Each structure stands twice: as C-alpha cells, then as structure tokens.
Amino acid sequence: MDQGRMWSQILLNALIAGSTYSLVGIGFSLIFSPARFFHMAHGGIITVAGYLVYAMAVLFKLNHSLSIFIALFLAAILGSVMELLVFRRLRQQKGSGTIQLIASLGILVVLQNLISLVFGDDVMVLNPGVVKEGLQIGAARITDVQLGIVLTNIVVFLLISFLLHRTKIGWMIRAVTDDAELAQIFGISVELVILLAFFIGSAIAGIAGILIAYDIGLTPLLGFQALFMGVVAAISGGITSPTGTMLAGLLLGIIMQISAWLLPTQWQEAIAFTILLLFLLLRPQGLLGKPLRSKKV
Amino acid sequence: MSISFLILSRKMAQRDWIWVVGIGCLILMMILWLGSYQSSKMPKTEFRQLGAIFPLTGSAAQIGIWQQRGIELAIERLNQNLTPPAKPFQIIYEDSQGDPKTGVAALQKIISTANPPVIFSSLSSVSSAILPILERHQTVSLLLAVSLPGITERSEWTFRCHLGSDNEAEAMAAYLATTPIRRVAVAYINDEFGVGAVAVFRQVAEDKKLVVTATEAYNKDGSDFRTLVTKLRRTNPEAIYVIGYVNSSVLLIKQLRELGVKVPVLGNLTLSLPSFLQLGGQALEGAIFTVTPFDVQQGQESPELNSFVRAYQDRYQEEPNVYTAFAYDAMMMVAQAAQNRGFSAEGIREGLLEIHDYQGIMGELNVESNGEIEFPTRIVQNQGGAIVPVESSLLKTIE
Known part of the structure; x- marks a missing residue:
C-alpha cells in the first residue's frame, strides 16, 4: 500500500468520523444555545432513534424509508416531551443548569437501561449479514452509508445556518441565546424558543443516531459514545456556533485519525479529552464562539 | 382525616416536605435493613452454595448468559438426582459487566454473604483481578472463558475449563505453517x-518462520476501526488474525471488508459462534477459526450429550x-469432586485433581496437576x- 493511498484513506476516515462528531455537536449546541445546560439525554435520543428504526424496519419489516421518517419524528417528539415535562418544570422551580444537567443525565441512564432491557446488550444491525465493499474515491474507499453521513452533515449544517440567520425562528433562537431576559422584554416567548430548539436539535440527534446505526450497528451505549465526541466538537468549536462546531468536528476527526495512525488506537479517547482540556484552558469560548455571559432563563 | 391532611399540607412549606420525605426514606431504609437482618437470622433451606461471577450485562454479556445456562442445566440435573442427606446445589450469580473492578466488588459481595468454597469466573481480565483474593481466602476458582496462558500456575486453587489462548x-x-501464507497481521x-x-x-x-507484519490493539467498546484497518493493510499481510470475543471484533472484520481488504480472516474460538457468524454475515464468509470439538450432532452416539442438547x-x-x-x-x-x-474448598480442590477419564459432554476429560483441563x-x-473442517487448499486469498 503506497503512502498516497494510505493518507487519502486516513483523510477520508477523518472526514467520516468528523462528520459524525459535527452532526451530533450541531444538534447538541442548538439545544444548549437557548436552554443553557448540558443536555446529556441528547445521547439517549441518538440511541432511541436507531433502535426505533431497528424495531420498525427489521423486527416489523416496515419499509426502511418510512421507518426512518417515523423514527425522526418520534425522536423530535421525545426531545420536546423531555423539555416540557422535565426541564421546563425545573426552570420554573429556579433549577440551575447543574440541576438540569443531572436530570438530563438521569434520563440518559434510564433510556439506556430501558433499551438494554428491551433489546439486550448485543450489537443489532440494520442490514443483517450484508457487507458492501466501499465505493472507490480516488485511492480510498467509502461505503454508501458513510457517504450519506458526510453529505447529511453538510446539508444539516447549511439548513441550520439558514434557519439561524435567515428565518424568524432563527432570529428568535439567537436573541434568546444572546440575552433571554431582553428577548422576553421584546415579546419573544423564551419557552417556545427553547421547545423549538429541543424539537429541531432532537431531530438532528435522530438523524445522527440512524446514520451511525446503519454504519456500525446499534448498542445501548451508542448515543453516549457519540455524544461525548459531539460535545467535544461543540465546546472546541464554540458551543453556540454551528460553523465552529462543524469545523471543530472535522478537525477532531483529522486529529483522532492521525493520532490513531501514529499511536496505538486505544489512545484515541485520551486524545479527545486532551483536546477538550486544551480548549477549556486556552480558549474556553472555542474556535468561533463568543464568551458566554451567565444568564438565567 | 383527609381534610386535616390537606390543611396540614398547605401549612407546610416546601422545605418541610423535603424533611418529611428525607426522614421517611431513612425510616424505610432502617425497616429494610432490620428485615434483612432478621431474615438472615431465620432458618433457611439448606443449600450447597457456589458463586459465579459472569458478564451478564455489557459487551460480553452473551458469553455470561451461555455459561449461566450451562450451569443451571447442570444444577437442575444434579438436584433432581440428589440422594439424601445431600443438600441441593445453589449458585449465587454476580454480574462483572466484563470489568475487572466490578468483578472484584462482585467477589467481595459473594464472599461476605455466602463465602462459598468454589467460584466460577469468566473472562481473562476479570479472573486475573479476582485470583489473588480467592488465593487469600483459599477458595477454589474454576475459570471459564479464560484463555490467558499459564493462569492456573498463579494459584494452587485455580482450575480452568476452557481452551487456552496459547493452545x-x-x-x-x-x-x-502448512499453507502458502507467510505474512500475518494481528488485531487483538x-x-x-x-x-x-x-x-x-x-x-x-x-x-514456525511466519512473519507477523503488525500487531494492533483495539478497544472492546470501540466501533471505528477504519484507521486500524488501514494500518494493518499497509503492512501487506496475506492473512489477518483477529483475536477477540466481543461484537466489536466482528465490526472490525466488517470494516476490513468494507475497505476492500480481501485476505483471509483468522479468528479464535469465540468468533466462530453462531451469533457472531450471523452478525458478521458475508464479512466472515470463509473465515478460519480454532475451535475445540463440540458437535451437537454427535449426540446420537453420546447419551449424556444427547440428553443435554435436548434439555x-x-x-x-x-x-x-x-x-x-x-x-x-x-x-x-x-x-x-x-x-x-x-463439600469444602480443600475437599473440592483435592477431588478435582483426582478427576481422570471423566466422561463429560465435551468428551473424556482429565484434570492435570496444574489445574488445567x-x-x-x-x-x-x-x-x-x-x-x-478446513483444508489447506481452501485457504487462499478471496477473489
């Protein structure tokens, strides 16, 4: 295997991994921006979406496209229900971001255990037995699902950028992100904006979960593992900036794949942690983010 | 009463409720503790208790569940054929989650509650962690799904009923060495x-004059092995030996095939199990494995095996x-034994060492002096x- 072929494959691997981190990170940061807490149950939604497709498409033999559509809708609804039943009530009781984080972590654990109880801990695959050799792109290979991950990441990024900068909803989300109290004074319903962010962010989590499930299969821990890298991408990129999150996701993918090349592969997670620590110490606002002001919603 | 309760509840501030709930929880915990203390004093059905520390959840859970089923069937059969005054067997299971630290905690729980003379233990990493404690307590450890070479040498109380990875x-x-293949890469x-x-x-x-072109480790909870595969492929191996026992081992093999690696895949016993073959699908087609003979079809010739398979x-x-x-x-x-x-640790240890030509469902078994079967x-x-069964001629690069 020549050097050129090897590096093109590593860069393509980095693009695939980075797109996954970015996709998860964009959904996470969209919720964080107005809600101002670390929504760990976002990982649970990633997992649930994948398992919903598995249940419908593999167990009940429903059409895959229809299953994906329903799963995405249910993922968005699940996120919204969490906001309505848990986080909104906590905010009304003056619960801090830390309390909401703990509640969110609790929901994640409950969801993981429920999935484990219903489906077991084994890996489930959405296309059992099928192994397709990847498409040849230059000297490297990529499977159709992985190509889907890369393209979906670009589309989601463009749509979210459009939503945030060219629509009224986006304008409201940015207003609440910037200053919730001021936004409320100007007649923006902060609660509605947060609910919308949960709906859209959870749908993105669903997309990520389904794509990851098609790529590598499902386990109850799938969402947690994906969320970890997504959060690193979001913090490193600037947690309220989708552009920063996408760039940081891709950068993280490149660093991790190159480090996996240079070091034993088991060091990959340690490297992600190191990147996170470095950003927190040296540039806490991330690549493109603005320093956050402490606000109570 | 309900009206007075309502009045009372309105008078009480939210903070008071927290105290009430907190004290209520404390009382409940005391009741539960007293209940368990009392029940421990009460006479129980007498059992011959043994312990088992298996991965019942987590990435290696399937192995633990298979082992649990094997032990349950054996106990059921043994208890059915009891001759008084022998007491029935009972197993206390604890979940190691495939994690050594959890395994140690599980062992300490079993020892403190029942202190059985024998502990069945699964997985090399977990068993390695608990062996010193078992040695200190002079408890017999019977290792299942433990392939670590030489592990029985660590303690005279240790026995293994599994194929060693050295074998x-x-x-x-x-x-x-009997095939044309000379260059092998290993993912472990x-x-x-x-x-x-x-x-x-x-x-x-x-x-054997083979060249090991690369050895790369992978995490058992990993899922992205694309760069690892690229590293292995770069060394131009003629076969890739994947050593593992979890689903991620199969994911790695799938990613090998997705990235266009066509050389034969070699694997250890666990990866040849039907659930892994099903998960791997086309990726494991043609894969070569080391196994130990256990053929359910031979049940016709062995009444013991036949009865086990049917049950x-x-x-x-x-x-x-x-x-x-x-x-x-x-x-x-x-x-x-x-x-x-x-039924004591010393008795069972001596009894196990005396077992020779035991007719089990795995064939004729002998316990060696070092505790190996x-x-x-x-x-x-x-x-x-x-x-x-494989023939050398089958082992060629997949076209």
Missing part, C-alpha cells in the same frame, strides 16, 4: 486475554454451544454460516 495461537500458527482486543494471546502467537509464529433446546429454543458445554461440564466435575471429597484443538472454516 489456540499455537494451533493457528501450526496450521498456517486490548485486555489480558488479547495481550496474552498475541504474545503467544507472535512467539509461535516466529518459531437445552427445550428450554432455550436454540442449539447449545461450546461455552454452555464448558460450564456444564465444569459444574458436573465440581459436583463429583464434592461427592468424593466433601486439556481440550484438543482443530481448525475449521465458516462456509455459508456452517462450520466445516
């Missing part, structure tokens, strides 16, 4: 099992596999989901 690696290297699971297996394979391969199928609606068989035979041998030498190894190939 597997040696068999695989010896087999490869990053724990004691994997590290032990790769060390033996490397040594035996060198003795298993009736209960679980699937065919038993080698992990269930190892556990079943191990439990049966412990029972025999206890019958011959008494030796099993023959053979090489098989996956052909369309069926495991068949």
